[in-house]
Amino acid sequence: MDKKRKRVAIVLRGSLFNCAFNKSYAQSYLQKYLFGDGFFSGELSFYKNSGLEADILEEERCDLAGAEIFSRYDVFDLQLTADIPSYFVLYCLSNGKKVFGWAPRQFFSKQAQSIYLALHPPGRILLPEQILVPDRKALGSAAVRNAVGKFRSEYLIAKSFYSARSRMPDGSDYRIFHRDKIGDFADFASRQDKWFHRDNGLVLSELLQTRDPYLNGSNHVVHKVHLPSGLSARACGKWPLACNRISGQLQLAKARDEVKTIGELFRQHSWEDGCLETYRRELFDLIRIITPLPCLFGADLMISEEGRPFLLELNKIAATFLHIYKNNRPSPLEEYLNAVLSDNYHNGLMIEKLQNYISLASDTESYLKRTVLAGSSGVYVCD
Structure with a gap:
């Protein structure tokens, strides 16, 4: 493997992670996302063709993660997650990682x-x-x-x-x-x-x-x-x-x-x-x-x-x-991934914006x- 190739973590919510490699779910939308469906080559192939080495992780690992997981990956794809804490995202951004596919867990x-x-x-x-x-x-x-x-x-x-x-x-x-x-x-x-x-x-x-x-x-x-x-x-x-x-x-x-x-x-x-x-x-x-x-x-x-x-x-x-x-x-997923990988954003500015959004999302809790x-x-x- 090319040691210079950046690595991406495709993080899945727990219930999806259990289905990812189960043959009983071979026609599920999740497996089509990951491995392709005849029109889209699948995220694993997409990232490989984009010069990235991809792994699939369960979202619980991110919630419990230490420094090891942060140092291993350059990109975190959180589109198929539901419960990634905001501190994980902020830590990734503050350490120069590219993060996408995240919304506050309230959503x-x-x-x-x-x-x-x-x-x-x-x-x-x-x-x-x-x-x-x-x-x-x-x-x-x-x-x-x-x-x-x-x-x-x-x-x-x-x-x-x-x-x-x-x-x-x-x-x-x-x-x-x-x-x-x-x-x-x-x-x-x-x-x-x-x-x-x-x-x-x-x-x-x-x-x-x-x-x-x-x-x-x-x-x-x-x-x-x-x-x-x-x-x-x-x-x-x-x-x-x-x-x-x-x-x-x-x-x-x-x-x-x-x-x-x-x-x-x-x-x-x-x-x-x-x-x-x-x-x-x-x-x-x-x-x-x-x-x-x-x-x-x-x-x-x-x-x-x-x-x-x-x-x-x-x-x-x-x-x-x-x-x-x-x-x-x-497909929308392929168009989105192409746009994300070609877009560059300033992590410091993104952290400031994200902290404000997290505060706004917490306003729902009293109701x-x-x-x-x-x-x-x-x-x-x-x-």
């Missing part, structure tokens, strides 16, 4: 993510109204019913704070119901132990009318777009705002009388690339308030009747990063045990 809770975005205007303007319910007793309270009664939307979507902990037997993690059925939903949800285990809970969010301008005025259309943070203005300006060529229309009339999974309501549509160009500034303003470091996000969006985009959620670990765009463009309304008007305690 892996939909609760904390919603609160953080509602506290900061570039995020607030893209949020629908949401009630964040941290325990089952609060779910049936008058405060929650009163807040739901003020929602503009006829239908609500329910999401657990930590989806990976509370998948349903059918594999879904979202439920949709009519606003008038809040009592039925509360009864149903109170029997789902995983939804309220440990620090889990539920987000009840408006599901807005859309009359989607890109799908012939269709209602209740969900788009997905991939967005990078931390790249140069030039790289962001060239980034394709395509939504992996697929958007989904929700057939909400089916949920008028009973609680439904999101999968039961989707009808698939094909559409053209680049149709979210209108919203480039709003989308990149949103991403810039999350982390100054390069990081790739998948955003689920709906477009209101007034033409405003509304954010359903952001994901840092998304199964769609390898979806290929038209016109022979590389985590409360039932709150979070949306375009800010954050309000309602318990």
